[in-house]
Amino acid sequence: MASRLLPKVASEEGGSRCKESRAVLLSPVGRLEISGCETGLHEIKLPRTSVLPSGGAESWAACELCEGAEEPPEPLRQCAAWLRAYFCQPERTPSLPLPPFHHPLLRRDSFTRQVLWTLLRDVKFGEAISYKQLADLAGNSKAARAVGAAMRSNPIPIIIPCHRVIRSSGQSGNYGGGHLLKEWLLSHEKLQKEKLAP
Structure with a gap:
């Protein structure tokens, strides 16, 4: 398997505020809320549940974005692709690019x-x-x-x-x-x- 490189950490150019987009990814563990901008991924919010869905990740092969920006920025698409692989095809994660991170x-x-x-x-x-x-x-x-x-x-x-x-x-x-x-x-x-x- 290819070795995984650390993602870029984007810097704030000129101190300007970024335009944040949000999306929800349906996953085997519930709704994962992801947020980020064109520069990078800001955050992944985990669901807090007292009961997890039954069945393995295989039954969640779709694992798709279901809400949020009509056309999410590239870092959110990369995040969704990586999470989809993590749950459904983990052997692919080392070869996938990690989204750049843009959290202070x-x-x-x-x-x-x-x-x-x-x-x-x-x-x-x-x-x-x-x-x-x-x-x-x-x-x-x-x-x-x-x-x-x-x-x-x-x-x-x-x-x-x-x-x-x-x-x-x-x-x-x-x-x-x-x-x-x-x-x-x-x-x-x-x-x-x-x-x-x-």
Whole structure:
């Protein structure tokens, strides 16, 4: 599989405000709200549900944009294509371009940004890592709590896979979309990885 390059992080040229578009993607885990502009992806909002739909990702082969801008900007189309592959054809995700990111948190030089980039670059599909291990990878072995804060502030979940960060005990831990969603994503990746194993 092709190696995945980190997406561009677009800078604010001349300090002008961007024109944000929003769209909703129907997925196996519910409605994912994505927002962005011509410059890049701003955010993915996860559904918070107490019950996840039954059935595997295979039954959601369409996984299409259903609401939002008539002609979404390229970063939103790239995001939708990547998420569709993630749920339905995960073996394709390494070869797909990641949308450029255009969220202030990802443009500032900070430990949070470093942690998120490290997670995106180093923790692959079907893998899990503890908060402490991720702190080590990001260069500060004593910063497990700061890693937890970085996961809570991740504006682009699933693509930046904060669901893959678990407690040292092996328990899944907290997640912005709730415990059930985190468990579903981890299970989805494990099953898909097993299917793809030679």
